[in-house]
Amino acid sequence: QVHLVESGGGMVQPGKSLRLSCAASGFPFTTYGIHWVRQAPGKGLEWVAVISHDESKIYYGDSVKGRFSISRDNSKNTVFLQMDSLRTQDTATYYCTTLCTIGATGYFDYWGQGTLVTVSS
Amino acid sequence: SYELTQPPSVSVSPGQTARITCSGDALPDQYGYWYQQRPGQAPVLVIYKDTERPSAIPERFSGSNSGTTITLTISGVQAEDEADYYCQSADSSSSSWVFGGGTKLTVL
Helix, strand or coil: CCEEEEECCEEECCCCCEEEEEEEECCCHHHCCEEEEEECCCCCEEEEEEECCCCCCEEECCCCCCCEEEEEECCCCEEEEEECCCCHHHCEEEEEEEEEEECCEEEEEEECCCEEEEECC | CCCCECCCEEEECCCCCEEEEEECCCCCCCCCEEEEECCCCCCEEEEECCCECCCCCCCCEEEEECCCEEEEEECCCCHHHCEEEEEEEEECCCCEEEECCCEEEEEC
């Protein structure tokens, strides 16, 4: 059974940093890319970042490019999202999710429960 | 950047048919996907590859594609279908994934 468990959320002041973790189990983690998707309170879903299984491919959404950094530790089945220079607009629930690849695209099949990040002074 | 456009809301009475559209320039070239999200829960896939339905999803959910627009159709809407629905695709030129803005389905 696939499990994705996010942690590390909380309240932080604008301009500060926070590091989220996504612990995975129940599937061959070292062969899967992992994505982060976020959802601001009462708003829609926004894709944030992806890291390939071997870290050779990393991509970011435009709103976080240059401020967020995704990485992974395959020995611990964990993906990280380092969030720097946080803004109030980054307030959201952050989900980690796996992608079922179909051609050049695919869909997000397994999701964690999410971790809430609140950026406020 | 690539965008997917959905209506903010759709309302139907129980037993009627709900149709939710999603428009995007790349949809003729990339598959579209649909998710249902209930309050406080993670999204759940209801349609993949424009028209395919996961085995756990009721038959009343269906999808179609007409070029730059994909449509999620829920036939015989039930109260439990009240939720937010999101379309999703990808922009292969920029290696980014895109969600529509979401549509709130209200069952009257």
